[in-house]
Amino acid sequence: MNAVTVSDVSKIYTQGDVKVMALNKVSLKVDAGEFVAIAGPSGSGKTTLLNLIGGLDSPDTGHISVNGKAFEKMSSGDLAELRLTQIGFVFQSYNLIPVFTAEENVEYILQLQGVGKKERKQRARAMLDDVGLEGKYDRKPSQLSGGQQQRVAVARSLVSNPTIILADEPTANLDSVNGESLLQTMREMNEKHNVTFIFSTHDAMVMEASKRLITMKDGAIAGDQVK
Amino acid sequence: MNDLKLAWRNIWRHTRRSILTMMAIGFASLLLVFMLSFQFGSYESMIDASVKLSTGHLQVQAAGYNEKPEMRKVVPNPGVVMDILSRTPGIEAFTARSQTFVLASSEDRTRGIMVMGVNPETEKGVLSIATLIREGEYLSPRAPNTVIIGTLLARRLKIGVGRELTILGQSRNGSIAATVVTVGGIFKTGIDEVDRSTVQMLLSDFDALFAMDGAVHAIVATARELLQVGEVKKALQNDPGLKDLAVLDWVDLSPGLKQSIQLDLVSGIIMYLILIIVVAFSIMNTFLMAVFERTREFGVMMAIGTTPRRLVKVMLMESMFMTGMGLLFGMLAGAALTQYFAQVGIPMGGAADLMAQYGISGRIFPRLSWATLLIGPAMIGVVTFLTALVPALRIPGLKPADAMKAV
Numbered sequence: 272m273n274a275v276t277v278s279d280v281s282k283i284y285t286q287g288d289v290k291v292m293a294l295n296k297v298s299l300k301v302d303a304g305e306f307v308a309i310a311g312p313s314g315s316g317k318t319t320l321l322n323l324i325g326g327l328d329s330p331d332t333g334h335i336s337v338n339g340k341a342f343e344k345m346s347s348g349d350l351a352e353l354r355l356t357q358i359g360f361v362f363q364s365y366n367l368i369p370v371f372t373a374e375e376n377v378e379y380i381l382q383l384q385g386v387g388k389k390e391r392k393q394r395a396r397a398m399l400d401d402v403g404l405e406g407k408y409d410r411k412p413s414q415l416s417g418g419q420q421q422r423v424a425v426a427r428s429l430v431s432n433p434t435i436i437l438a439d440e441p442t443a444n445l446d447s448v449n450g451e452s453l454l455q456t457m458r459e460m461n462e463k464h465n466v467t468f469i470f471s472t473h474d475a476m477v478m479e480a481s482k483r484l485i486t487m488k489d490g491a492i493a494g495d496q497v498k
Numbered sequence: 499m500n501d502l503k504l505a506w507r508n509i510w511r512h513t514r515r516s517i518l519t520m521m522a523i524g525f526a527s528l529l530l531v532f533m534l535s536f537q538f539g540s541y542e543s544m545i546d547a548s549v550k551l552s553t554g555h556l557q558v559q560a561a562g563y564n565e566k567p568e569m570r571k572v573v574p575n576p577g578v579v580m581d582i583l584s585r586t587p588g589i590e591a592f593t594a595r596s597q598t599f600v601l602a603s604s605e606d607r608t609r610g611i612m613v614m615g616v617n618p619e620t621e622k623g624v625l626s627i628a629t630l631i632r633e634g635e636y637l638s639p640r641a642p643n644t645v646i647i648g649t650l651l652a653r654r655l656k657i658g659v660g661r662e663l664t665i666l667g668q669s670r671n672g673s674i675a676a677t678v679v680t681v682g683g684i685f686k687t688g689i690d691e692v693d694r695s696t697v698q699m700l701l702s703d704f705d706a707l708f709a710m711d712g713a714v715h716a717i718v719a720t721a722r723e724l725l726q727v728g729e730v731k732k733a734l735q736n737d738p739g740l741k742d743l744a745v746l747d748w749v750d751l752s753p754g755l756k757q758s759i760q761l762d763l764v765s766g767i768i769m770y771l772i773l774i775i776v777v778a779f780s781i782m783n784t785f786l787m788a789v790f791e792r793t794r795e796f797g798v799m800m801a802i803g804t805t806p807r808r809l810v811k812v813m814l815m816e817s818m819f820m821t822g823m824g825l826l827f828g829m830l831a832g833a834a835l836t837q838y839f840a841q842v843g844i845p846m847g848g849a850a851d852l853m854a855q856y857g858i859s860g861r862i863f864p865r866l867s868w869a870t871l872l873i874g875p876a877m878i879g880v881v882t883f884l885t886a887l888v889p890a891l892r893i894p895g896l897k898p899a900d901a902m903k904a905v
């Protein structure tokens with residue numbers, strides 16, 4: 272079974288009279304355990320594709336399924352449930368819940384999953400330690416640097432043990448040291464726990480580290496290269 | 499648990515806005531608690547005064563007498579009625595009474611007045627005129643051919659205690675009834691109409707003067723509690739011994755009183771509704787803003803797996819926290835304010851016309867009850883909840899991708 276199947280998916284944005292073909296009949300299969308980078312010029316459709324795979328938006332035509340579940344039959348609540356249990360997200364900008372501390376942000380997902388309080392705290396802290404935030408558990412997002420916030424977001428996406436992680440330019444706002452260590456963490460998760468990664472990037476170093484590189488252009492897949 | 503924490507902290511993201519909203523809710527409920535207590539307090543004193551001074555809670559009369567009082571419409575055997583009353587539970591006291599219109603003349607003047615025959619012994623237990631004597635003495639069986647008259651009437655007839663009054667009327671059988679009586683006392687009820695036109699005499703004098711032959715026009719009774727009146731009335735109406743007679747309660751006896759109360763209540767309710775609508779809009783505004791400014795955050799939360807349902811729940815918890823705190827403040831402050839004025843009373847000044855008609859003088863004492871404490875805040879609570887529902891229900895329609903692009 273494929274982790275992700277995208278077949279003949281198109282997405283058109285309409286702004287006033289202007290129609291933008293953000294995705295044009297894209298088809299793609301990703302197997303469980305793959306470590307896929309999506310590259311391409313700005314506006315080529317990377318974010319749109321990731322959003323569709325995560326069920327954050329719906330395609331105009333075509334089908335998407337994740338772990339064998341077809342999206343078109345699912346309600347917004349079902350999709351949220353699927354994301355909660357199987358998909359982790361890391362966004363380009365940090366997107367934490369501002370009134371929660373670092374620890375609470377990570378813990379919240381576990382609570383949504385129904386994990387008990389004690390285990391929740393343990394796992395949240397361990398995850399924050401893993402991304403290098405030990406001792407900063409009680410800081411609110413506004414008291415963390417951009418890179419630190421991004422690492423909280425990564426911890427949040429990993430803590431729920433998803434099978435797939437979707438990351439939209441995860442290293443774009445990090446310096447090269449932080450970027451590299453984040454990439455390191457991602458590869459470890461991929462290799463140890465067989466988590467599937469699909470991430471977009473402009474970063475040559477990240478493309479280098481990927482095991483499969485998909486190149487997009489004008490809403491279509493221009494190249495697909497397995498290393 | 500974390501959802502509660504989330505809702506609670508979200509409230510304090512905009513401390514000032516949230517406090518203003520809670521204060522709007524709080525002051526609205528404070529106002530409602532106080533106003534309703536005030537209104538019900540004033541109704542109670544109006545009813546009480548009217549009942550004590552003229553009608554009693556209940557009367558048994560000849561059928562049709564209340565609609566069109568006529569001398570010949572009598573309760574022929576008052577003893578039978580009084581027997582029934584004395585064994586009806588819920589009745590506190592009762593007394594027999596007769597009345598008719600006559601001409602009363604002093605040396606200088608003549609007036610059309612109402613003369614009432616009362617039994618001073620039992621009358622005291624039902625009505626309070628005995629306590630309202632300003633000059634002279636109340637009626638006594640030992641002083642026949644003596645009357646008491648209202649202050650305004652005494653002034654009009656230019657007459658005082660010890661002076662004589664000529665009464666001219668028609669007796670039950672249609673013959674002329676005339677007599678001379680002595681003024682033994684002057685009373686002041688505060689109800690102008692009563693003070694201007696009423697004379698009371700002994701029921702035995704009335705009986706003799708108007709050839710009543712033992713019959714009376716009404717048996718006036720009071721119930722132990724105002725709220726029992728309906729029940730007692732029903733019991734009496736079903737009593738076979740009273741089946742040819744009419745059993746009337748204070749509403750039947752003074753329909754104007756009930757109408758004034760209803761009118762006052764309706765105008766009050768309209769005002770309260772306007773108040774509640776204003777509060778509702780202020781809440782709606784707060785919550786619409788909260789949803790708009792957090793759209794992006796909702797997108798993120800949905801992206802990490804929060805169901806729209808859960809987000810709606812968090813929003814509603816926020817609204818319930820805020821409403822709850824506002825209502826709690828409003829009820830406590832409203833109850834405190836009401837209890838304070840329930841002790842000292844509220845001076846009515848010149849605006850007491852309506853009240854004066856029903857014999858309430860000077861001060862109104864608001865009355866706090868569970869009803870007046872809860873009705874207003876409960877209405878605000880329901881309306882606020884519904885108002886908060888409107889913006890919250892926008893959340894499930896959001897697409898996470900669009901929401902995350904919102905600023």
Ligand SMILES: Nc1ncnc2c1ncn2[C@@H]1O[C@H](COP(=O)(O)OP(=O)(O)OP(=O)(O)O)[C@@H](O)[C@H]1O
Pocket residue numbers: 284285286291292293311312313314315316317318319320903
């Ligand atoms: N909500 C939207 N409304 C209208 N057009 C949109 C919207 N979102 C994206 N687009 C357009 O769709 C196309 C694809 O956008 P997308 O964000 O997927 O590009 P991208 O490859 O992620 O670019 P970048 O590298 O700059 O992040 C672009 O032309 C963009 O302008």
Ligand SMILES: [Mg+2]
Pocket residue numbers: 317318319439
């Ligand atoms: Mg993008």
